[in-house]
Amino acid sequence: MKKNLLMWDQTLFKDIEVFDIDYVPEQFEYRDEQIQELAYAVRPALAGGRILNTVCRGVPGTGKTTSVKKLFEEIEGTTKKIVPIHINCQIDGSEYAIFSRIYTKLTKNRQPPTGTSFKMLFDMIAKYIENESVVPIVCLDDANYLVYEKELNKVLYALLRSHEAYENVRIGVIVIISDPDVDLESSLDARVASVFRPQIIHFAPYTASEIAGILFQRVTQGLYPNVLANELFDRIVDRTMKCGDIRIGLDLIKRSVMNAEKSARMNVTDDDVTAAFSISRDLRLADVVRVLSDEEAAVLFKLAEMTNDADIITTKEVHTALGEKATGYTTFVQIIEKLDHLRLVTLTYQNAGKGRQRIISLRYDPKRVLAFRKIQAGCKPNT
């Protein structure tokens, strides 16, 4: 009899979902202070007052998204007056995309008709808010992507000044920034800065013992006993600490266990962890590459093809090498600057014979970047 691959029931996972990146854990420690501050900002709305605008800052994997989601769960369980709306700006990266998402969430799943102009969309949202007398709280998660695309000012302006056009419309804003290099103050126009005076909540990186605590909790919840030996668990905590992102630890555990399952073993070996790490360490790279546009990806992959140990590469050379795929030079410059923001490349200047040249270098091993070429071509989140 042929073995039914999908029905293979020898699993080492009690609950594999607890290792998913967007899993919201029941037990969420070490962030009480930040959640308190978030709650404090939102509380006035319960009494008909104004929400304090808030900015959450901290590198990836410090619990920012989860803290906001926890607060949002509690709001949803407490009142219908406040409507929390979480927006992932890595996926919805333009003013229009964000407002259609707001419309869809507010109306519990209605899509704006195709061809709706921004003005009409905004009117529809405002009328809905007035008719239902609700207070939306919009969380712009990973809003640093809006900074790179130069969309943040437009979005904040529309959200924060909505009550000037519609008297009864007040929208609370929570902005999450996960890029420490983004200088929010200098990114904001004066007209936005004058109405956006946020309180800032800081999310410091987890310590080694906090990382161990979080991962241990997931292992207990997600794996059968004895699947992951203590010394391998310690090795995973160590690796996670070095990468500075708890998501890498979660992914590493999941992949290590899947490797053991594939070899039909009852527990994880050192080699399973090593093999898993070669993929997990590129989690962030994968994250970023997945949302690049075709033109942006073409530049990145061209640079990866050109990269070797010997040559210095100028931005001009990359543009030329793109041949038919090249965009106009101004767009090309915007693209390389975005790749720099995303920490995929480094840009420096060098004095050449006649003038200055811009040197571009890849921050990753080109082979590791090129490995994503297929993935990028095959799955776009918003198509």
Ligand SMILES: Nc1ncnc2c1ncn2[C@@H]1O[C@H](COP(=O)(O)OP(=O)(O)O)[C@@H](O)[C@H]1O
């Ligand atoms: N204090 C914590 N306790 C349990 N799990 C956590 C904690 N902080 C983060 N996580 C988990 O780590 C992952 C990344 O957290 P997330 O909130 O997405 O971080 P950020 O938004 O800062 O990048 C998620 O899977 C989340 O469940």
Ligand SMILES: [Mg+2]
């Ligand atoms: Mg996040």
